[in-house]
Amino acid sequence: MKFALINGDKAEATKGAKGFCPSCGAELIAKCGEVKVNHWAHKGGRSCDPWWENETNWHRSWKGNFPVDWQEVIHCDGSGEKHIADVKTQTGYVLEFQHSYLNPEERRSRNAFYSKLVWIVDGTRRKTDKLQFEKAIKEESVAVFKEPLILRVHFPEECRLLKEWHDSNALVFFDFQETKEINQSKLWFLFPEIATSEAYISPFSKQIFIEMHNENKFEEMVINIILPIRKELMNAMQIRRKNIEYGHPSSVSGFERYKANKQRGRGRL
């Protein structure tokens, strides 16, 4: 963990320091070595939160974009179950920075536990992820929206990241860490659970993402932009499916079809 409690205040790990876990109250030991980022650990090394993952520099730099008060916040549900949220914003959004692989069951539990959850997924952990993602965009996608740009990716199962995340009901952003310059960095937003056979993705500025949370405007954006677009995408998909089911080519309107049939009929006479 980045923070332990010392005299009731959040404190970062320094050599030889002792603190207490803000979640379970156990004593924590400061780990300040060469390899891993400075952190606090429970005695015996096992975190009291089974969802906790060892932090990388990537986690730390993400957390550092938000106020200290928002970082590592204990979140408790009605049944008394509690977990440490990486970041919990003033408007109640929990941001989880996910580096390691998450099995589907745990992903679903977390989606259910946090009602306003945003995943930021490290797209650099497996070497193939970025290549597969780029290939999916290049070979398997069509632009369905221009402002903002939204791509529909067919065969999402050929890209492991999309396969793992595209049925999530939470908001997911992939971070491929293409540049250290925050104002040039982009994330890829994945629209939550639209279809099993397709995924819808949209580039999203990392800087704007961070600003929106810090300025408490993220929810407004979700309500006014993301949700209406998602609804539209779902409607368009249903219409497209219906046309396919009835054998109608979707680009031809009823009237044009009628005309085409008549002309064909005339040709036969």
Ligand SMILES: [Zn+2]
């Ligand atoms: Zn603990």
